[in-house]
Amino acid sequence: MPNTVDPVVSLLIIDDDPGSLDLFSNALEQPGLEILTASDPKDGLDIVCSRHPQIVLTDLVMPHLSGLDVLERIMEVDPATDVILMTAQYSSETAVEAIQKGASDYLNKPISLPTLRERVGRLIEDARKRQRSLRLEDELRTNSEFEGIIGRGPLMWEMFSRIRRVSPHYRAVLITGATGTGKDLTARALHRLSPVSSGRYVVLNCSAVVETLFESELFGHVKGSFTGATQDKPGLFEYAHGGTLFLDEIGDMPLTTQAKLLRVLQNHEVQRVGALSARKVDVRVVAATNHDLRALIAANRFREDLYYRLSMVEIQVPRLEERKEDLPMLQRHFITRFAAEYRKEIRGLTRRAQIRLSQHSWPGNVRELENVIGHAAMMTMGNIIDVQDLPSYMHVHAEQSTHTTSIPSSDIGTLEEQERLLLIRALEAAAGNQSKAARLLRIGRDALRYKLKKHHLDTPDSGRASAAAG
Numbered sequence: 001m002p003n004t005v006d007p008v009v010s011l012l013i014i015d016d017d018p019g020s021l022d023l024f025s026n027a028l029e030q031p032g033l034e035i036l037t038a039s040d041p042k043d044g045l046d047i048v049c050s051r052h053p054q055i056v057l058t059d060l061v062m063p064h065l066s067g068l069d070v071l072e073r074i075m076e077v078d079p080a081t082d083v084i085l086m087t088a089q090y091s092s093e094t095a096v097e098a099i100q101k102g103a104s105d106y107l108n109k110p111i112s113l114p115t116l117r118e119r120v121g122r123l124i125e126d127a128r129k130r131q132r133s134l135r136l137e138d139e140l141r142t143n144s145e146f147e148g149i150i151g152r153g154p155l156m157w158e159m160f161s162r163i164r165r166v167s168p169h170y171r172a173v174l175i176t177g178a179t180g181t182g183k184d185l186t187a188r189a190l191h192r193l194s195p196v197s198s199g200r201y202v203v204l205n206c207s208a209v210v211e212t213l214f215e216s217e218l219f220g221h222v223k224g225s226f227t228g229a230t231q232d233k234p235g236l237f238e239y240a241h242g243g244t245l246f247l248d249e250i251g252d253m254p255l256t257t258q259a260k261l262l263r264v265l266q267n268h269e270v271q272r273v274g275a276l277s278a279r280k281v282d283v284r285v286v287a288a289t290n291h292d293l294r295a296l297i298a299a300n301r302f303r304e305d306l307y308y309r310l311s312m313v314e315i316q317v318p319r320l321e322e323r324k325e326d327l328p329m330l331q332r333h334f335i336t337r338f339a340a341e342y343r344k345e346i347r348g349l350t351r352r353a354q355i356r357l358s359q360h361s362w363p364g365n366v367r368e369l370e371n372v373i374g375h376a377a378m379m380t381m382g383n384i385i386d387v388q389d390l391p392s393y394m395h396v397h398a399e400q401s402t403h404t405t406s407i408p409s410s411d412i413g414t415l416e417e418q419e420r421l422l423l424i425r426a427l428e429a430a431a432g433n434q435s436k437a438a439r440l441l442r443i444g445r446d447a448l449r450y451k452l453k454k455h456h457l458d459t460p461d462s463g464r465a466s467a468a469a470g
C-alpha cells in the first residue's frame with residue numbers, strides 16, 4: 001500500500017436490532033473505514049476472531065449473550081480492541097464494571113448521531129494512528145538492521161560503522177560485551193563483510209574444550225604425539241585456512257594455549273602438536289569475551305601481550321539496558337519469528353506488557369528478551385501477548401529487582417506501601433485469581449488472604465479499583 005493512503009480501520013457493530021445496525025453503519029460510514037455488522041452476538045465473536053476489528057460497538061442487552069459477556073470474550077481474544085457498549089438501561093454500576101473489564105466507552109441509547117460520530121470517531125482516529133506508527137516501525141525496522149543485527153540509536157550505529165570499517169582489513173578482532181548482547185551475530189557480520197566471506201567460518205567455544213585437548217583442537221597433532229593420537233589430524237586453524245576462525249569465550253583459554261595462539265597470530269603459521277615443522281595459514285581471527293580481560297590479566301589468567309594483540313581492534317557490543325530504544329523493534333522481530341515457529345497469529349504486545357518489558361533491566365540482554373518473547377508466544381491463548389503470558393518472574397519480581405539497585409531512596413516508600421503495591425500488582429497479574437497471586441508472591445494462600453484483609457484488598461472490586469487508581 002502506498003504511504004499516502006490511510007490504513008483501513010475496521011469496525012464491528014453488534015446489535016440484535018437490524019434497524020440500529022443500519023442506522024449506525026450509515027452514520028459512521030467514511031473512507032478508510034470498513035464496517036462489519038452482526039445481529040447475533042455469537043456471529044459477532046466469530047468475526048472478532050477471524051477479522052480482528054480494532055473497534056467493536058456492541059449493544060448491552062441482547063438475547064443469548066450480553067454485551068458484557070461479549071466484552072469479556074473480546075478481551076480474552078484481543079485486549080487491545082476498543083469496545084464501546086451501548087444501552088438503553090444506563091446504570092453507573094454497569095458502566096464502571098464495563099470500564100474495569102476493559103471497555104473503552106459506554107454510550108446511552110438513544111444515541112444522537114453526532115455524539116456517536118464524535119465518540120467513535122476519536123477511537124477510529126486513534127486506531128489509524130496506531131496503524132500508521134506500526135507501519136513506520138516496520139519501515140524503521142528494515143532500515144535498522146545491519147547484517148541481521150537489529151539496532152538503532154547512536155551506540156548501535158557506531159558499532160555498525162566500526163564493523164563496516166574494520167571488516168575489509170582485520171587480521172584479528174576482539175568483541176567484548178555482556179552475555180546475550182549479540183557477540184555471535186557481530187562475529188558473523190565481520191566474516192560476511194570480509195574479503196574472505198566465501199571461505200569457511202569456523203567456531204570454537206573455548207569454554208567447552210577440555211584443557212588437555214585444546215592445542216590439538218586448535219593446531220592439530222601428528223600420529224603418536226600423545227595417547228589417543230592414532231593418526232595425523234589438522235587443527236581448526238588449518239581447517240579455517242582462507243576463512244575466519246571465531247574463538248568464543250576467549251577468556252577461558254588456558255595460558256599455555258594463549259602463548260601459542262599469540263605466536264600463530266604473529267607468524268601466520270601453525271605447528272601441529274608433535275610436529276617438527278610449521279605450516280603457513282591464512283586465517284582471520286575473531287575472539288569474543290564477556291569477561292573483563294583486564295581483570296583476568298590482573299589475576300594472571302590472561303596474557304597481557306595476547307590481549308594487546310587482539311584488542312588493537314576492539315568492538316564493544318552495548319548492553320540492552322543502554323539501548324532500550326531497540327526494545328520495540330527487537331520485540332517485533334522475535335514475535336514475528338516465534339509466531340511463525342509456533343504457527344500462531346500473534347500480532348503484538350498489549351501496552352501493559354510493553355510497559356513491563358520496558359521497566360525490566362535485562363541482565364541477560366537480547367538473549368533474555370528472546371527467551372521471554374519465546375515463552376510468551378508459546379503461552380498466549382490469544383493474538384496479543386499480555387502480562388500474564390510473560391514468564392512469572394517478569395510479573396512482579398522484575399520491577400523489584402531493578403528497583404533494588406536504581407530507585408532513589410526518597411521514592412522507596414514505607415514497607416506497608418510496598419507490600420500493598422505488590423499485592424495489587426500480583427492480583428492484577430493473576431487477573432484476580434488469589435491462588436495464582438499467592439504463587440506469584442511465593443506465599444501461602446492463607447498468608448495472602450490475611451495480607452489482603454489487612455490492606456482492605458479482600459474484595460476483588462477494591463483491588464481492581466485501587467489498581468486502576470494507582
Ligand SMILES: Nc1ncnc2c1ncn2[C@@H]1O[C@H](COP(=O)(O)OP(=O)(O)O)[C@@H](O)[C@H]1O
Pocket residue numbers: 148149150151177178179180181182183184185186333366367370
Ligand atoms: N541486535 C540483535 N538483533 C537481533 N537478534 C539479536 C541481536 N542481538 C542478539 N540477538 C539474538 O539474541 C541471541 C543471543 O545473541 P548472541 O549473539 O548469541 O549473544 P552473545 O554471543 O553475546 O552471548 C541470539 O539468538 C541472537 O540471534
Ligand SMILES: [Mg+2]
Pocket residue numbers: 180183184248
Ligand atoms: Mg555467544
